[in-house]
Amino acid sequence: MNYANIIGTGTYVPEKIVDNHMLSELVETSDEWIRARTGIKERRISTGENTSDLALKASEAALENAGMKPNDLDLIILSTLTPDYFTPATACLVQRRLGAENAAAFDVSAACSGFLYGLDVADSFIKAGKAKNILVVSSEVMSKVIDWEDRNTCVLFGDGAGAVVLKASAEHGIINTVIGSKGDIEGNLVSKSRNLVNPFVEIPETGENYLSMNGKEIFKFATRIMRKALKDVLDGTGIELSAVKYIVPHQANDRMFEYVAGKMKFDKEKFYVNLERFGNTSSASIPIALDEMAKKGLLSKGDKLIFVGFGGGLTWGAALVEWQRD
Amino acid sequence: MGSRTRRMAKRLKLKQKGEKTMVFEKIKKILVDELGVEAEEVSMESNIKDDLDADSLDIVQVVMAVEEAFEIEVEEEETEKLLTVGDVVRYVEANK
Numbered sequence: 001m002n003y004a005n006i007i008g009t010g011t012y013v014p015e016k017i018v019d020n021h022m023l024s025e026l027v028e029t030s031d032e033w034i035r036a037r038t039g040i041k042e043r044r045i046s047t048g049e050n051t052s053d054l055a056l057k058a059s060e061a062a063l064e065n066a067g068m069k070p071n072d073l074d075l076i077i078l079s080t081l082t083p084d085y086f087t088p089a090t091a092c093l094v095q096r097r098l099g100a101e102n103a104a105a106f107d108v109s110a111a112c113s114g115f116l117y118g119l120d121v122a123d124s125f126i127k128a129g130k131a132k133n134i135l136v137v138s139s140e141v142m143s144k145v146i147d148w149e150d151r152n153t154c155v156l157f158g159d160g161a162g163a164v165v166l167k168a169s170a171e172h173g174i175i176n177t178v179i180g181s182k183g184d185i186e187g188n189l190v191s192k193s194r195n196l197v198n199p200f201v202e203i204p205e206t207g208e209n210y211l212s213m214n215g216k217e218i219f220k221f222a223t224r225i226m227r228k229a230l231k232d233v234l235d236g237t238g239i240e241l242s243a244v245k246y247i248v249p250h251q252a253n254d255r256m257f258e259y260v261a262g263k264m265k266f267d268k269e270k271f272y273v274n275l276e277r278f279g280n281t282s283s284a285s286i287p288i289a290l291d292e293m294a295k296k297g298l299l300s301k302g303d304k305l306i307f308v309g310f311g312g313g314l315t316w317g318a319a320l321v322e323w324q325r326d
Numbered sequence: 327m328g329s330r331t332r333r334m335a336k337r338l339k340l341k342q343k344g345e346k347t348m349v350f351e352k353i354k355k356i357l358v359d360e361l362g363v364e365a366e367e368v369s370m371e372s373n374i375k376d377d378l379d380a381d382s383l384d385i386v387q388v389v390m391a392v393e394e395a396f397e398i399e400v401e402e403e404e405t406e407k408l409l410t411v412g413d414v415v416r417y418v419e420a421n422k
Contacts, residue, residue: 037383216386217402223390255383 004119004126004134005173005324008066008165009291012057013044013158013278020155027151034155035276039254043158043279045143051161052084052093055139058161058287059094062135066165070098074131076105077122079114079138079283081191081312082145083107094137103135111189112250112311113179114138114283115162119307119319120177126168137163138283145191147210156252157211158279162287171324175239175304178232179317180225188214188221189312222252223259225316229308230264233318241266243304244320246293250309251275251285272298282311299323349396349422350415356391357411360384370412388414396422 019042020031034040046054055078063070076098078091091105110117118136125131139161148154166173184190190212195205226249234241247270249257254273261268274289281288286307293299303323310316354368363378374380374388389400392414398421400408408414 037381214402216382216405219383219386220390259387 002126002129002132002168003170003172003174004123004166005169005171006164006321007167007325008062008064008068009287009294010058010061010063010065010163011161011288011291012054012061013160013281013288014046014049014054016045016047017042018045023155026148027154029151029155037253037255038156039273039276040156040279041276043277043281044160046141046159049141050084051080051082051139051141052090052097054141054159054161054284055080055090055094055137055163056097058139058163058284059098059135059137062137062163062165062291063098066167068133068165068167070100071102072133073098073100073103073135075122075125075134076100076103077108077118077134077136078105079108079110079118079136080140081109081111081114081282082141086193090139091137100135110179110283110311110315110317111313112252112280112282112285113309113313113315113317115286116177116307116309116317116319117179117315118283119164119166119174120179120317122166123174123177123319126166132168134166135163136166136287137161138287140282140284142211142280142282145209145211147208147212150210150212152215153211153213156280158281160278160281160284160288162284162289162291164287164290169324172322173324175320175322176233176237177317177319178229180229180315182314184312184314186217187212188217189314191312219253219256221314222310223256223263225310225314226256226260226308227264229310229316229318230260230306233306233308233320237320239304239320244270244306245303246270246272246298247306247308248272248286248289248293249307250280250311251278251289252280252311283309285309294325299325301326349418350411352395353392353411353414353418356388356395360387360391368411370410370415372411373409374411374414375409392418398422
């Protein structure tokens with residue numbers, strides 16, 4: 001049996017730091033308000049780099065960390081809700097610029113859960129014996145889809161990219177994954193594409209296509225689905241939550257983590273949180289956090305981790321992983 | 327009204343009052359758990375936002391706990407009308 005094992009991680013975030021005080025000059029908000037409701041202090045914002053640019057640099061870092069050449073990759077899966085183009089897929093741009101000539105490349109669209117969807121797909125390819133070396137990269141330039149006049153959303157998001165390299169292995173790296181969806185026909189979290197306009201449309205669509213979010217409904221969804229996903233990913237594995245060293249959540253809102261830890265009666269410190277410095281970078285947030293944990297030396301061989309995410313779609317996912325690196 | 331009917335009516339009234347008190351007590355416990363307030367601070371007249379110092383996310387948490395405790399669903403438009411503890415008690419009474 002082939003298992004998928006994480007053998008490298010990498011991150012790239014834009015240099016420009018935008019803190020809460022800077023935002024309070026753009027919209028009516030304050031550092032205190034933002035921190036009390038989200039835990040975010042600052043985020044990185046692109047000054048011109050697009051999603052593929054961030055993805056390329058995170059991918060290069062992850063490959064270097066893994067000691068793997070781009071030519072060895074057979075698959076590149078990129079998750080984003082902010083692609084450079086409708087087509088080509090951002091994954092294809094990264095594939096060419098990396099020089100990963102032997103890799104097929106495609107994007108997955110699962111918003112903030114995108115990394116977990118990518119991981120689930122990659123795990124399935126490896127288990128099926130269809131690929132040996134896979135790059136999963138999550139990259140977002142959220143700053144191009146948010147309305148910089150909407151104080152309810154512009155304070156939440158940041159730009160960034162994170163990547164992992166997976167290798168087929170006898171070691172049981174990814175133990176279990178779960179993904180799920182519940183179509184958001186209510187429009188609680190949407191970022192619209194182009195307006196439908198053609199010579200045959202009677203009433204052409206108009207208006208801006210910024211991201212909009214019903215924060216209260218998403219808070220309810222996220223905190224409920226996180227509890228479910230945490231249970232589901234452990235179910236049948238014989239591993240208890242108490243044996244899990246860290247939960248690496250999608251970095252959306254610190255209040256959600258406090259709530260979930262309280263309800264599930266575990267120490268909130270089990271959540272690894274770095275959103276105070278990056279905000280919500282959508283699907284990039286988990287691999288960015290994972291890379292940071294690895295670089296800080298927080299992870300040892302044999303540690304059990306859970307990645308858990310939720311977001312637009314609505315989608316959710318979780319992965320139970322045993323860290324196999326020293 | 328016969329004495330038997332009167333007794334029954336009285337029992338029913340007591341029962342209803344008891345249920346209302348139980349709903350209040352359950353909601354009080356939710357507020358204590360979710361907001362970290364003291365039980366003595368909570369009365370039917372308490373304004374959740376102003377008197378119990380809850381922000382918008384605290385209120386979402388209270389609503390979630392109420393939904394789970396009473397197995398009901400509180401629509402978002404309704405949430406905005408629930409200003410006092412009494413509003414929540416009456417909403418639960420009417421919808422459970």
